[in-house]
Each structure stands twice: as structure tokens, then as C-alpha cells.
Amino acid sequence: MARATGQSLQPAHPRRRPTVMKRVWLAGMIAVLALSACGSGAASVVRPKVPTPGKPVPAAAISRLTVIAERAIAANGGKSVAWATAVVTTHAKALTSATPGDTEPSGGNTIVYLLTIKGHFVCHACSGPPGSKAPTGTYLSMVLVAKTFSGTDFGLSPKAPSVSPASLGPVTYLHVH
Helix, strand or coil, rough: CCCCCCCCCCCCCCCCCCHHHHHHHHHHHHHHHHHHCCCCCCHCCCCCCCCCCCCCCCCCHHHHHHHHHHHHHCCCCCCCCEEEEEEEEEEEHHHHHCCCCCCCCCCCEEEEEEEEEEEECCCCCCCCCCCCCCCEEEEEEEECCCCCCEEEEEECCCCCCCCCHHCCCEEEEECCC
16 A cells, blocks of 8 residues: 555554554454464465376366366357366377377477367357358367466367377366356
8 A cells, every 4th residue: 555645654652553554454464364373284275286197187176177168168159068078188198189180399298187078069269261160069179288277279079089088097077067
């Protein structure tokens, strides 16, 4: 908070009461200390488990992946969705399922989430030749960097992925609407 005048936050006299700003700061610090003292250190700070390829999707990531899947479904006109899954794998392996034939010259060992959704999709945001219809598909795939949840790759296909996500690790089903 900026001060309009050159007043100090320190009291002019040591026995005077603290200024309003100092009281607010003290109240804030007391609240922070009280919150940090509640419970043991492990319970008060929730850190998501680092995902490991070939292991199940960490429970802490499931809700965020579900939201991302629901947004992808809505953005691509998905009205009828059969299922949505997530798998922890590497970027290079995820590409074999999401976008077959695509390669990753660097960062292929980056840990990612592979989302695969079965439904009926139309990608109005996808580009194509002038005058062409928007691409459609039954299988939507997305590759997300595990640390940031940012998308790196997107695939839309009329056929099931030639490399099954289940072959890359344990499949976690997401409860999408």
C-alpha cells in the first residue's frame, strides 16, 4: 500500500500505539503464523505427487485433467461423449498414440499426460484448405506437459489410436459430462 505522505511506519515515540498500517501488517502476520501452525507440516502444504511414466495418474491431477477434458469437449462440439482417459507417459510415446508419425526432436523424455476422449467432435478452430469443412472425428487426443498442464499436441481421428493409451501405462478414467 503506497503512502501519500512521508510518514514512517514506526511510531514517533516508542510508547505510542502502532499506526494503522503496522496494526494491519501485524494482524496479517499473526494470521499467517496461526495458519502455518495448524496441523503437521505435511498436512498443511499440499504438493502434487510427481507423475511417473508407467504409474497411475496422481490423484491430485485428476480434477485438473477432468476440467481440461471438459473444456476440450465443449470447444470441439462434443455432445455425446462415451469416455475420457488419462495416462502418464513420455512425450515421444504420447505422440505415437495422439498424432502418429509426428516426432519430437528434443524433449521426447518430458513427462506428459495423454488425454484420449471418445465422442463426436468437430474442430472449428482447426485449419484446412480454403473452402474445406471443419475436421471431424470420433477420437480426440491431447498431450499435456505434466509440470504445467500446458498442451503441446492435439489429434482428431475417425479411428481409435493405433497405439492404445493402455499400452503406455495404467489408464485413469475421467468423469466428464
